[in-house]
Amino acid sequence: MAMLLDSYVVEVGQSWWLSESEAASSKDIASWQPKRKTKMTNIPNDKARPGFVKGQVSEVSADGKSFWVQLPSGKGFEVHRNQQVLPWPELLEQGRKRLRCVDWAAQTEDLWAQSSGGFELSRPLARGEVIDFFVSHSWSDPPTQKWKALQLVAENFKLQHGRDPTFWVDKVCIDQRQIADGLRVLPVNVMACRQVLVLCGPTYPTRLWCAWELCVLFSSMPVQAALNQLVVIPLSQPALLELTGFDVSISSCYDPNEELRLRHVIDAIGTKLFESKIRQLGQLILDRELTKSRGFLVDAILNDTVNDTVNDDTVGNGGTSGVDSRTLDSSDRISEGSIIEI
Numbered sequence: 001m002a003m004l005l006d007s008y009v010v011e012v013g014q015s016w017w018l019s020e021s022e023a024a025s026s027k028d029i030a031s032w033q034p035k036r037k038t039k040m041t042n043i044p045n046d047k048a049r050p051g052f053v054k055g056q057v058s059e060v061s062a063d064g065k066s067f068w069v070q071l072p073s074g075k076g077f078e079v080h081r082n083q084q085v086l087p088w089p090e091l092l093e094q095g096r097k098r099l100r101c102v103d104w105a106a107q108t109e110d111l112w113a114q115s116s117g118g119f120e121l122s123r124p125l126a127r128g129e130v131i132d133f134f135v136s137h138s139w140s141d142p143p144t145q146k147w148k149a150l151q152l153v154a155e156n157f158k159l160q161h162g163r164d165p166t167f168w169v170d171k172v173c174i175d176q177r178q179i180a181d182g183l184r185v186l187p188v189n190v191m192a193c194r195q196v197l198v199l200c201g202p203t204y205p206t207r208l209w210c211a212w213e214l215c216v217l218f219s220s221m222p223v224q225a226a227l228n229q230l231v232v233i234p235l236s237q238p239a240l241l242e243l244t245g246f247d248v249s250i251s252s253c254y255d256p257n258e259e260l261r262l263r264h265v266i267d268a269i270g271t272k273l274f275e276s277k278i279r280q281l282g283q284l285i286l287d288r289e290l291t292k293s294r295g296f297l298v299d300a301i302l303n304d305t306v307n308d309t310v311n312d313d314t315v316g317n318g319g320t321s322g323v324d325s326r327t328l329d330s331s332d333r334i335s336e337g338s339i340i341e342i
Contacts, residue, residue: 009064010057010081016069017052017256018077026075049256094185099192100124100173101131104154104164109147111172115139115254118172125192132157132165133231134193136213139171139254141201145235149199153231168193187216194229201235205242206251208262211278218281232285240289243282248275 010016018026048054055077058070070076100122111118125131133153137146157165168189190196196217204210218226234240248271253259266274 010060010067012057012060014057015054015256015260016057016067016079017049017054018069018071018079020051020053022077022079023053023055023071026071026073026077028075052256054256096188096192098175098185099131099189100168101129101166102169102172103166107150107167107169109143112147112150113143115171118169119175122169122172129166131168131193133195133197134168134190134213135170135197135199136210137199138201138203138207138210140203140207141199141235145201146199149233149235153197153233167197186213187220190216191220195231196229198230198232199235200232200239200243202239204236204239205246205282208248208251208253208259208266211246211251211274212262212265214281215274215277218277223284227284227288230285232289234289240282240286244279244286246275246278246282 053071055069055071058068058076060067066078066080068076068078102118102122106121111121135150154165173189190213196213198204198210198214217229220226221229232240248263248266253262
Protein backbone atom coordinates (compact mmCIF):
# COMPACT_ATOMS: atom_id res chain seq x y z
CA MET A 1 0.00 0.00 0.00
CA ALA A 2 2.82 2.38 0.85
CA MET A 3 4.52 1.61 -2.46
CA LEU A 4 1.37 2.60 -4.34
CA LEU A 5 1.43 6.05 -2.79
CA ASP A 6 5.17 6.36 -3.23
CA SER A 7 4.98 5.46 -6.93
CA TYR A 8 3.03 8.61 -7.73
CA VAL A 9 5.20 11.26 -9.37
CA VAL A 10 4.33 14.73 -10.63
CA GLU A 11 4.43 15.08 -14.42
CA VAL A 12 4.59 18.00 -16.81
CA GLY A 13 1.13 19.13 -17.87
CA GLN A 14 -0.76 17.98 -14.81
CA SER A 15 -2.73 20.21 -12.49
CA TRP A 16 -1.15 21.48 -9.29
CA TRP A 17 -2.64 23.75 -6.66
CA LEU A 18 -0.46 26.36 -4.97
CA SER A 19 -1.38 27.66 -1.55
CA GLU A 20 -2.41 31.30 -1.55
CA SER A 21 0.89 32.24 0.10
CA GLU A 22 2.84 30.35 -2.59
CA ALA A 23 0.81 32.02 -5.34
CA ALA A 24 1.51 35.43 -3.79
CA SER A 25 5.25 34.64 -3.98
CA SER A 26 5.12 33.51 -7.62
CA LYS A 27 7.47 35.05 -10.17
CA ASP A 28 7.19 35.92 -13.83
CA ILE A 29 8.48 32.85 -15.70
CA ALA A 30 6.83 33.41 -19.08
CA SER A 31 10.09 34.82 -20.49
CA TRP A 32 11.99 31.55 -20.14
CA GLN A 33 9.38 28.84 -19.68
CA PRO A 34 7.91 27.56 -22.96
CA LYS A 35 4.12 27.58 -23.08
CA ARG A 36 2.79 24.05 -23.19
CA LYS A 37 -0.49 22.83 -24.56
CA THR A 38 -0.55 19.60 -22.57
CA LYS A 39 -4.00 18.73 -21.35
CA MET A 40 -4.32 19.32 -17.61
CA THR A 41 -5.38 16.45 -15.36
CA ASN A 42 -8.36 17.29 -13.22
CA ILE A 43 -10.09 16.07 -10.12
CA PRO A 44 -13.70 14.89 -10.73
CA ASN A 45 -16.21 17.63 -9.97
CA ASP A 46 -13.26 20.02 -9.84
CA LYS A 47 -14.12 23.37 -8.30
CA ALA A 48 -12.41 26.25 -6.57
CA ARG A 49 -10.61 25.20 -3.41
CA PRO A 50 -10.47 27.64 -0.48
CA GLY A 51 -6.87 28.58 0.24
CA PHE A 52 -5.51 27.27 -3.09
CA VAL A 53 -4.87 28.60 -6.60
CA LYS A 54 -4.86 26.14 -9.48
CA GLY A 55 -1.99 26.01 -11.94
CA GLN A 56 -0.15 23.59 -14.20
CA VAL A 57 3.19 21.84 -13.85
CA SER A 58 5.42 23.31 -16.56
CA GLU A 59 8.81 21.80 -15.75
CA VAL A 60 10.25 19.06 -13.54
CA SER A 61 13.90 19.12 -12.48
CA ALA A 62 16.17 16.34 -13.73
CA ASP A 63 16.74 15.01 -10.21
CA GLY A 64 13.00 15.06 -9.44
CA LYS A 65 13.46 17.14 -6.31
CA SER A 66 11.53 20.18 -7.52
CA PHE A 67 9.14 21.35 -10.22
CA TRP A 68 7.68 24.60 -11.53
CA VAL A 69 3.97 25.40 -11.43
CA GLN A 70 2.70 28.02 -13.85
CA LEU A 71 -0.45 30.00 -13.01
CA PRO A 72 -2.95 31.38 -15.57
CA SER A 73 -1.42 34.80 -14.95
CA GLY A 74 1.86 33.59 -16.47
CA LYS A 75 3.69 33.66 -13.16
CA GLY A 76 5.14 30.56 -11.58
CA PHE A 77 6.44 29.04 -8.37
CA GLU A 78 9.10 26.42 -7.75
CA VAL A 79 7.84 23.58 -5.52
CA HIS A 80 10.54 21.64 -3.67
CA ARG A 81 9.35 18.09 -3.26
CA ASN A 82 11.43 14.94 -3.39
CA GLN A 83 9.91 12.52 -5.90
CA GLN A 84 12.42 9.73 -5.52
CA VAL A 85 10.63 6.37 -5.55
CA LEU A 86 12.13 4.20 -2.80
CA PRO A 87 12.23 0.40 -2.61
CA TRP A 88 9.85 -0.99 0.00
CA PRO A 89 12.57 -1.91 2.57
CA GLU A 90 13.95 1.67 2.45
CA LEU A 91 10.45 3.14 2.66
CA LEU A 92 9.69 0.95 5.67
CA GLU A 93 12.91 1.98 7.38
CA GLN A 94 12.17 5.65 6.68
CA GLY A 95 8.73 5.25 8.23
CA ARG A 96 10.15 3.61 11.34
CA LYS A 97 12.76 6.31 11.83
CA ARG A 98 10.19 9.09 11.55
CA LEU A 99 7.53 7.40 13.65
CA ARG A 100 6.26 9.62 16.46
CA CYS A 101 3.44 9.67 18.99
CA VAL A 102 1.73 12.21 21.20
CA ASP A 103 1.07 11.56 24.87
CA TRP A 104 -2.43 12.11 26.22
CA ALA A 105 -1.12 14.65 28.73
CA ALA A 106 0.19 16.82 25.86
CA GLN A 107 -3.24 17.15 24.23
CA THR A 108 -5.85 19.86 24.83
CA GLU A 109 -9.21 20.75 23.37
CA ASP A 110 -7.57 23.69 21.57
CA LEU A 111 -5.22 21.28 19.81
CA TRP A 112 -8.22 19.55 18.25
CA ALA A 113 -9.90 22.82 17.25
CA GLN A 114 -7.61 23.50 14.27
CA SER A 115 -6.05 21.32 11.61
CA SER A 116 -2.49 22.72 11.71
CA GLY A 117 0.29 23.07 14.27
CA GLY A 118 1.34 20.91 17.18
CA PHE A 119 4.28 18.91 15.81
CA GLU A 120 6.41 20.07 18.74
CA LEU A 121 4.04 18.20 21.08
CA SER A 122 4.90 14.80 19.61
CA ARG A 123 7.97 12.74 20.44
CA PRO A 124 9.94 9.82 18.98
CA LEU A 125 9.05 6.38 20.30
CA ALA A 126 11.16 4.76 23.00
CA ARG A 127 12.85 1.48 22.16
CA GLY A 128 10.22 -1.26 22.02
CA GLU A 129 7.34 1.18 22.52
CA VAL A 130 4.06 0.59 20.65
CA ILE A 131 1.53 3.39 20.09
CA ASP A 132 -1.88 2.65 21.61
CA PHE A 133 -4.22 4.41 19.16
CA PHE A 134 -4.01 5.56 15.54
CA VAL A 135 -6.71 8.25 15.32
CA SER A 136 -8.67 8.21 12.06
CA HIS A 137 -10.90 11.28 11.80
CA SER A 138 -11.92 14.30 9.72
CA TRP A 139 -10.75 17.76 10.73
CA SER A 140 -14.06 19.10 9.39
CA ASP A 141 -16.04 17.31 12.10
CA PRO A 142 -17.01 19.13 15.33
CA PRO A 143 -13.90 19.38 17.55
CA THR A 144 -15.88 19.48 20.80
CA GLN A 145 -17.46 16.09 20.07
CA LYS A 146 -14.09 14.57 19.18
CA TRP A 147 -12.45 15.96 22.31
CA LYS A 148 -15.16 14.53 24.56
CA ALA A 149 -14.84 11.18 22.83
CA LEU A 150 -11.06 11.20 23.31
CA GLN A 151 -11.46 12.07 27.00
CA LEU A 152 -13.76 9.11 27.39
CA VAL A 153 -11.35 6.78 25.59
CA ALA A 154 -8.35 8.00 27.60
CA GLU A 155 -10.08 7.72 30.96
CA ASN A 156 -11.33 4.21 30.31
CA PHE A 157 -7.95 3.15 28.95
CA LYS A 158 -6.35 4.31 32.19
CA LEU A 159 -8.89 2.32 34.21
CA GLN A 160 -7.84 -0.80 32.33
CA HIS A 161 -4.08 -0.29 32.05
CA GLY A 162 -3.14 2.03 34.90
CA ARG A 163 -1.54 4.60 32.59
CA ASP A 164 -2.49 7.20 30.01
CA PRO A 165 -2.61 6.10 26.36
CA THR A 166 -0.45 7.34 23.50
CA PHE A 167 -1.83 8.42 20.14
CA TRP A 168 -0.85 8.90 16.53
CA VAL A 169 -2.52 12.08 15.24
CA ASP A 170 -1.75 13.28 11.73
CA LYS A 171 -1.03 16.99 12.25
CA VAL A 172 0.96 16.33 15.42
CA CYS A 173 2.99 13.32 14.32
CA ILE A 174 3.79 14.42 10.75
CA ASP A 175 6.17 17.33 10.26
CA GLN A 176 3.97 19.75 8.27
CA ARG A 177 7.08 21.05 6.52
CA GLN A 178 7.54 17.55 5.05
CA ILE A 179 3.93 16.43 4.91
CA ALA A 180 4.30 14.56 1.61
CA ASP A 181 7.13 12.44 3.05
CA GLY A 182 5.03 11.73 6.13
CA LEU A 183 1.96 10.66 4.20
CA ARG A 184 3.90 8.34 1.89
CA VAL A 185 4.59 6.06 4.88
CA LEU A 186 1.04 6.22 6.28
CA PRO A 187 0.66 2.39 6.22
CA VAL A 188 3.70 2.14 8.52
CA ASN A 189 2.01 4.53 10.96
CA VAL A 190 -1.25 2.56 10.93
CA MET A 191 0.43 -0.77 11.52
CA ALA A 192 2.64 0.64 14.30
CA CYS A 193 -0.42 1.12 16.54
CA ARG A 194 -2.25 -1.42 18.69
CA GLN A 195 -5.67 -0.13 17.69
CA VAL A 196 -7.25 2.21 15.16
CA LEU A 197 -9.64 4.67 16.80
CA VAL A 198 -12.25 5.90 14.31
CA LEU A 199 -14.03 9.12 15.27
CA CYS A 200 -16.81 8.84 12.72
CA GLY A 201 -18.45 12.24 12.41
CA PRO A 202 -20.74 13.77 9.76
CA THR A 203 -18.00 14.35 7.15
CA TYR A 204 -15.97 11.18 7.82
CA PRO A 205 -17.71 9.07 5.10
CA THR A 206 -16.73 11.62 2.42
CA ARG A 207 -13.04 12.02 3.30
CA LEU A 208 -10.68 10.10 0.98
CA TRP A 209 -7.85 9.97 3.52
CA CYS A 210 -10.19 8.38 6.09
CA ALA A 211 -11.25 5.74 3.56
CA TRP A 212 -7.60 5.12 2.66
CA GLU A 213 -6.68 4.60 6.32
CA LEU A 214 -9.43 1.99 6.68
CA CYS A 215 -8.34 0.35 3.43
CA VAL A 216 -4.76 0.11 4.70
CA LEU A 217 -5.86 -1.62 7.91
CA PHE A 218 -8.11 -4.16 6.19
CA SER A 219 -5.61 -4.89 3.44
CA SER A 220 -2.84 -5.78 5.86
CA MET A 221 -4.53 -8.55 7.86
CA PRO A 222 -7.54 -10.90 7.88
CA VAL A 223 -10.92 -9.17 8.19
CA GLN A 224 -11.68 -10.45 11.69
CA ALA A 225 -8.26 -9.44 12.97
CA ALA A 226 -8.76 -5.95 11.53
CA LEU A 227 -12.21 -5.67 13.12
CA ASN A 228 -10.72 -6.65 16.46
CA GLN A 229 -8.20 -3.86 16.11
CA LEU A 230 -10.87 -1.26 15.35
CA VAL A 231 -12.53 0.98 17.96
CA VAL A 232 -15.33 3.01 16.37
CA ILE A 233 -17.04 6.02 17.92
CA PRO A 234 -19.93 7.37 15.81
CA LEU A 235 -20.21 11.10 16.45
CA SER A 236 -23.20 11.34 14.13
CA GLN A 237 -26.20 9.02 13.99
CA PRO A 238 -26.20 8.47 10.19
CA ALA A 239 -22.41 8.51 9.68
CA LEU A 240 -21.88 4.73 9.78
CA LEU A 241 -24.85 4.11 7.50
CA GLU A 242 -23.41 6.57 5.00
CA LEU A 243 -20.11 4.67 5.06
CA THR A 244 -21.96 1.63 3.66
CA GLY A 245 -22.72 3.73 0.57
CA PHE A 246 -19.23 5.23 0.20
CA ASP A 247 -18.81 7.02 -3.14
CA VAL A 248 -15.38 8.05 -4.42
CA SER A 249 -16.84 10.65 -6.79
CA ILE A 250 -18.23 12.80 -3.94
CA SER A 251 -15.30 12.26 -1.57
CA SER A 252 -12.39 14.66 -1.26
CA CYS A 253 -9.34 15.86 0.67
CA TYR A 254 -8.70 19.35 1.97
CA ASP A 255 -5.46 19.51 -0.01
CA PRO A 256 -6.34 19.03 -3.72
CA ASN A 257 -2.79 17.85 -4.50
CA GLU A 258 -3.08 15.01 -1.98
CA GLU A 259 -6.51 14.23 -3.40
CA LEU A 260 -5.07 13.97 -6.90
CA ARG A 261 -2.37 11.62 -5.62
CA LEU A 262 -4.91 9.44 -3.80
CA ARG A 263 -7.18 9.29 -6.82
CA HIS A 264 -4.20 8.18 -8.91
CA VAL A 265 -3.62 5.30 -6.50
CA ILE A 266 -7.32 4.43 -6.26
CA ASP A 267 -7.49 4.32 -10.07
CA ALA A 268 -4.57 1.87 -10.02
CA ILE A 269 -6.41 -0.34 -7.52
CA GLY A 270 -9.71 0.06 -9.36
CA THR A 271 -12.30 2.61 -8.26
CA LYS A 272 -15.16 0.10 -8.11
CA LEU A 273 -13.03 -2.35 -6.12
CA PHE A 274 -11.98 0.37 -3.68
CA GLU A 275 -15.56 1.55 -3.22
CA SER A 276 -16.72 -2.01 -2.70
CA LYS A 277 -14.05 -2.61 -0.06
CA ILE A 278 -15.02 0.49 1.94
CA ARG A 279 -18.75 -0.22 1.62
CA GLN A 280 -18.28 -3.81 2.80
CA LEU A 281 -16.20 -2.55 5.70
CA GLY A 282 -18.89 -0.02 6.59
CA GLN A 283 -21.50 -2.77 6.53
CA LEU A 284 -19.38 -5.02 8.75
CA ILE A 285 -18.98 -2.22 11.30
CA LEU A 286 -22.68 -1.39 11.15
CA ASP A 287 -23.67 -5.06 11.55
CA ARG A 288 -21.36 -5.33 14.54
CA GLU A 289 -22.98 -2.29 16.11
CA LEU A 290 -26.42 -3.84 15.73
CA THR A 291 -25.50 -7.32 16.97
CA LYS A 292 -22.59 -6.99 19.38
CA SER A 293 -22.94 -5.94 23.00
CA ARG A 294 -21.71 -2.36 23.15
CA GLY A 295 -19.17 -1.13 25.68
CA PHE A 296 -21.30 1.87 26.70
CA LEU A 297 -23.71 4.38 25.17
CA VAL A 298 -23.14 8.07 25.76
CA ASP A 299 -25.54 10.75 24.53
CA ALA A 300 -23.68 13.77 25.88
CA ILE A 301 -21.20 14.05 23.00
CA LEU A 302 -23.97 14.21 20.41
CA ASN A 303 -25.84 16.83 22.41
CA ASP A 304 -23.80 19.31 24.43
CA THR A 305 -26.94 20.39 26.26
CA VAL A 306 -27.01 17.04 28.02
CA ASN A 307 -24.61 17.39 30.93
CA ASP A 308 -22.50 14.28 30.37
CA THR A 309 -25.34 11.95 31.27
CA VAL A 310 -26.84 9.04 29.41
CA ASN A 311 -30.60 9.21 28.92
CA ASP A 312 -33.02 6.32 28.68
CA ASP A 313 -33.94 6.94 25.05
CA THR A 314 -30.32 6.58 23.92
CA VAL A 315 -29.60 3.46 25.92
CA GLY A 316 -32.75 1.60 24.87
CA ASN A 317 -33.61 -1.50 26.87
CA GLY A 318 -32.88 -1.15 30.56
CA GLY A 319 -31.44 2.39 30.22
CA THR A 320 -28.99 3.84 32.72
CA SER A 321 -30.32 7.37 32.95
CA GLY A 322 -28.32 9.58 35.29
CA VAL A 323 -25.05 7.65 35.00
CA ASP A 324 -22.16 10.10 34.69
CA SER A 325 -20.13 9.26 31.58
CA ARG A 326 -16.92 9.79 33.56
CA THR A 327 -17.71 7.24 36.28
CA LEU A 328 -18.38 4.13 34.24
CA ASP A 329 -17.69 0.87 36.04
CA SER A 330 -15.42 -1.89 34.81
CA SER A 331 -18.16 -3.53 32.74
CA ASP A 332 -18.35 -0.39 30.60
CA ARG A 333 -14.69 -0.23 29.62
CA ILE A 334 -13.51 -0.15 26.06
CA SER A 335 -12.59 -3.54 24.69
CA GLU A 336 -10.83 -4.48 21.48
CA GLY A 337 -13.12 -4.26 18.49
CA SER A 338 -15.74 -2.29 20.35
CA ILE A 339 -18.15 0.27 18.99
CA ILE A 340 -19.03 3.08 21.32
CA GLU A 341 -22.14 4.94 20.25
CA ILE A 342 -21.85 8.57 21.22
